[in-house]
Amino acid sequence: MTTTTAAPARRRSSGWHGFRRLLTTETKVWMRDFASPFFGIVFPTIILLGVGYFIPGMRETITDAPPDSVWFGLTPIATFLPTVLAMAVGTASLTVMPVTIATYREKGVLRRLSTTPMRPQGIVASHLIINMVTTLVGIALALVVAELAFGVPVPSRLGVVLLAMALGLSAMFALGMLVAAVAPRPSSANAIAMSLYFPMLLLAGLWTPGPIMPDLLRDIGQFTPLGAAAQALTTGWFESGFPMLQMVVMVVWTVVLLPLAVRLFRWS
Amino acid sequence: MAQPIVEVSNLRKTYGDKVAVDGVSFTVQPGEIFGILGPNGAGKTTTVETLAGLRHADGGSVTVLGHDTQRDPAAVKDLLGVQLQEATLHDKITVGEVLQLFAGFYSRPADPDELLALLDLTEHTDKQFGRLSGGQKQRLSIALALVGNPEIAILDELTTGLDPQARRSTWELVERVRATGVTILLVTHFMDEAERLCDRLVVIDAGRVVAEGTPTGLIDGLDDERTVVVRFGADDAGRARERLDRLAAEHPDVARVEELDGTPGEIAVSGTPRVLFAVVPALAEADLVPEDVRTVTRTLEDVFLAVTGRTYAPQEPEPELTTEGVRS
Numbered sequence: 001m002t003t004t005t006a007a008p009a010r011r012r013s014s015g016w017h018g019f020r021r022l023l024t025t026e027t028k029v030w031m032r033d034f035a036s037p038f039f040g041i042v043f044p045t046i047i048l049l050g051v052g053y054f055i056p057g058m059r060e061t062i063t064d065a066p067p068d069s070v071w072f073g074l075t076p077i078a079t080f081l082p083t084v085l086a087m088a089v090g091t092a093s094l095t096v097m098p099v100t101i102a103t104y105r106e107k108g109v110l111r112r113l114s115t116t117p118m119r120p121q122g123i124v125a126s127h128l129i130i131n132m133v134t135t136l137v138g139i140a141l142a143l144v145v146a147e148l149a150f151g152v153p154v155p156s157r158l159g160v161v162l163l164a165m166a167l168g169l170s171a172m173f174a175l176g177m178l179v180a181a182v183a184p185r186p187s188s189a190n191a192i193a194m195s196l197y198f199p200m201l202l203l204a205g206l207w208t209p210g211p212i213m214p215d216l217l218r219d220i221g222q223f224t225p226l227g228a229a230a231q232a233l234t235t236g237w238f239e240s241g242f243p244m245l246q247m248v249v250m251v252v253w254t255v256v257l258l259p260l261a262v263r264l265f266r267w268s
Numbered sequence: 269m270a271q272p273i274v275e276v277s278n279l280r281k282t283y284g285d286k287v288a289v290d291g292v293s294f295t296v297q298p299g300e301i302f303g304i305l306g307p308n309g310a311g312k313t314t315t316v317e318t319l320a321g322l323r324h325a326d327g328g329s330v331t332v333l334g335h336d337t338q339r340d341p342a343a344v345k346d347l348l349g350v351q352l353q354e355a356t357l358h359d360k361i362t363v364g365e366v367l368q369l370f371a372g373f374y375s376r377p378a379d380p381d382e383l384l385a386l387l388d389l390t391e392h393t394d395k396q397f398g399r400l401s402g403g404q405k406q407r408l409s410i411a412l413a414l415v416g417n418p419e420i421a422i423l424d425e426l427t428t429g430l431d432p433q434a435r436r437s438t439w440e441l442v443e444r445v446r447a448t449g450v451t452i453l454l455v456t457h458f459m460d461e462a463e464r465l466c467d468r469l470v471v472i473d474a475g476r477v478v479a480e481g482t483p484t485g486l487i488d489g490l491d492d493e494r495t496v497v498v499r500f501g502a503d504d505a506g507r508a509r510e511r512l513d514r515l516a517a518e519h520p521d522v523a524r525v526e527e528l529d530g531t532p533g534e535i536a537v538s539g540t541p542r543v544l545f546a547v548v549p550a551l552a553e554a555d556l557v558p559e560d561v562r563t564v565t566r567t568l569e570d571v572f573l574a575v576t577g578r579t580y581a582p583q584e585p586e587p588e589l590t591t592e593g594v595r596s
């Protein structure tokens with residue numbers, strides 16, 4: 001088109017011009033898919049409530065532990081909370097985000113974006129942010145419900161808990177990003193995600209939380225991102241000492257998986 | 269002629285052993301509708317996506333508005349609107365939202381509302397992408413290619429899958445868009461579309477340019493054989509065939525007589541441009557009154573036949589199976 005003098009000059013874009021609108025539009029559109037926000041936010045809390053109310057004895061004080069043990073006087077549902085939080089960390093990152101990105105790839109949305117001055121990375125970043133926020137909302141919801149419904153005590157060391165949560169998030173989102181990077185189709189993204197998600201939940205103590213986890217599971221679990229997160233959270237919440245091994249494990253997963261995801265990411 | 273706005277020279281692109289584009293060259297002038305025409309798999313999409321900087325060339329050079337898009341694809345993103353052959357949007361995003369969204373990416377965007385009006389989409393502003401008809405999706409796709417106020421728009425197979433009515437209105441749109449000053453690179457496997465819309469075009473076959481020029485120039489450049497088709501009822505058909513065969517043997521302007529398959533009683537008489545003058549008196553003299561007479565207009569299909577030796581029989585492209593994953 002002919003350039004009129006009034007028109008602003010063409011500008012070489014940084015590749016992020018319009019990102020704010022991209023993020024808000026993606027959020028709006030994503031919320032129209034009722035299932036994904038709902039699942040990401042509510043699922044951990046539903047598990048918490050289900051276990052708390054439907055499994056007998058979960059709300060009774062533990063009296064069969066030695067009186068000097070950290071578990072003495074707690075309720076089993078309280079020892080289950082770190083597992084629920086780890087699950088919240090793993091749900092949106094692994095089961096929602098990779099499928100969304102694989103769908104965009106399959107539909108050609110990423111390619112279409114690469115014809116514009118916006119980088120296709122913009123849409124990936126949007127979904128990283130959206131799912132991070134969903135995860136944090138899900139965690140907050142689980143904490144509120146845990147407090148209101150079951151009177152779970154506050155963490156003994158908040159700093160350890162927050163660090164464990166942050167590292168768990170980074171490790172799990174790095175893993176989710178790797179799945180998103182390589183899965184050729186939404187169905188394969190879903191299949192890969194699910195085959196990682198359930199074993200990880202097992203190792204994070206979904207079926208055998210905190211004190212009742214068999215040693216073998218605990219030993220294996222501490223080397224997985226979600227197992228390490230659950231164990232570090234448990235330590236920070238109820239026990240003493242610093243869960244150094246688990247923290248390092250989560251850092252290593254992040255440092256290995258994230259660059260790998262960036263390198264292997266397929267845009268079309 | 270003005271400085272070309274797009275220059276492709278000796279472009280090559282291979283996928284493994286398969287040579288998809290094999291030394292394609294052409295130039296596009298500002299303001300024209302330039303066509304890239306060819307059968308399925310000829311390498312049209314590969315050519316335009318490489319020139320837009322979306323795929324890596326294996327050889328040759330592409331310059332768009334003075335920028336080498338292979339070295340620096342980002343330089344033209346603000347100036348080039350691309351409608352991809354295979355790309356859809358999120359089913360739940362609305363027409364208005366996606367146009368606003370894309371407008372935000374460009375430094376000098378068009379007014380989304382004006383664009384909606386230009387493409388007859390105003391009443392569908394709040395409709396979600398998944399609920400649009402094929403023609404509406406195609407029009408939105410064109411709108412997205414134009415929302416950055418581009419100097420050049422690349423439109424790849426924009427009428428594939430549309431009904432004849434929607435195709436014709438899409439053609440009118442393309443002409444409306446060109447009237448606003450945008451240079452258009454039109455990729456198509458439809459001969460009639462290219463003939464109707466393009467100022468100039470290249471015909472690509474198996475990765476090579478086999479013909480280049482204006483549609484009428486290409487057609488006029490064919491040999492000057494003309495054909496008259498006459499149709500007779502069952503009673504007269506045999507006698508007419510005999511008479512015309514005799515004419516072909518005697519008359520210098522008549523070269524061949526063939527019965528056309530398909531319609532019974534239809535006879536095609538070919539020869540020099542004066543063949544019609546030979547046929548009519550011969551039939552009149554024998555009192556053979558045809559039910560129908562037509563002269564055959566030549567089209568780009570004849571050009572294709574002349575340059576490749578094959579008839580042009582494009583099938584509708586198969587729905588893509590799993591090839592997208594390996595596109596690069």
Ligand SMILES: Nc1ncnc2c1ncn2[C@@H]1O[C@H](COP(=O)(O)OP(=O)(O)OP(=O)(O)O)[C@@H](O)[C@H]1O
Pocket residue numbers: 283286287288306307308309310311312313314315353425457585591594595596
């Ligand atoms: N990513 C790819 N990997 C392997 N082969 C490819 C790839 N893209 C295209 N091809 C092949 O290269 C050739 C040219 O393809 P291209 O899509 O450029 O053709 P086209 O002229 O646009 O065809 P159509 O009319 O079907 O759109 C075809 O044989 C196609 O199968």
Ligand SMILES: [Mg+2]
Pocket residue numbers: 312313314353424425
């Ligand atoms: Mg094509």
